[in-house]
Amino acid sequence: MNVEETIRSSKKIPLGQRTLIHMQLVQNKIDDITANALKPFEVSMQQFNVLRILRGQKGNPANLSTINERMVTKMSNTTRLVDKLIKKGFVNRCVCPSNRRKVEIVITDSGLEALSQMDKALGKAHDIILKNFDKKDLEQLNQLLDKF
Amino acid sequence: MNVEETIRSSKKIPLGQRTLIHMQLVQNKIDDITANALKPFEVSMQQFNVLRILRGQKGNPANLSTINERMVTKMSNTTRLVDKLIKKGFVNRCVCPSNRRKVEIVITDSGLEALSQMDKALGKAHDIILKNFDKKDLEQLNQLLDKF
DNA sequence: ATCATACATTTGTATATACAATTATTGTTG
């Protein structure tokens, strides 16, 4: 991906600025490819993320604040995000009996089944996104990202 | 930034997946800091980007499609983005006399003045974001990003 | 000159997200 070409910049951009633009362009591309991979399932990346968190609970319910703190991109409104998953039958919600302020959210069998299909689709998308990277590249990139 | 800690993951994440999550977490942080730097001016990153594009025109007007192709993150609706800048008095719009399908958009003096203030604020934000990077790191990172 | 097509922008509508205010429940403290 060539930065200057992509944003039609004639003059050279200072290295720091260029890096941040570059990061944004790459992230846009990643978002685009992953959103497309999820499109057939009619779930957003955020919804997918919630399903994965719930699967990670291994049957234990999670409440909204737990979900929120584990999400890659935090949401200001997890209630309505979960509402959408309930509508699709992927999760169930009920009030926590020990602390009735909380809710308990669990992934359903149908949600688990759908999620495993999504995993396959996402896996393919990730392979495409990372096709030019070998193990050493990835390690190096992770090291550099740690500096942020 | 520690990935596993940030998303409270107990088990180790495969390197490829980890990299993509890492990218997203870093981008969220960048977005957050830059959005905050722009907050006093009440413009979004997108609006700021349009202003910078218009300044780059050196007095020449730009039409919507030109703006759109130069934006870092493309928008499906540049009309309404420009509307907001007009309301703030940062840009002017009129129909192109040679081709009345197009519109001509120019940045105003007030827009230029505001933009130079934003540049200062953004510059500081960028310095903070990149404080741990030296020139070699940045070059290396740009090289790796090219692989996407 | 007329018609179909392509182009550039605008508008309508549905959905998504941010932020603040509200409700309901629990915990604390004088």
Add this chain to the structure above:
DNA sequence: CAACAATAATTGTATATACAAATGTATGAT
């Protein structure tokens, strides 16, 4: 134990964005 603060989730509202359809203008073929 009553009053107040803290916690957890929900709701209201404003704004943002995506996508499709509509509008107005120009171009090319016949």
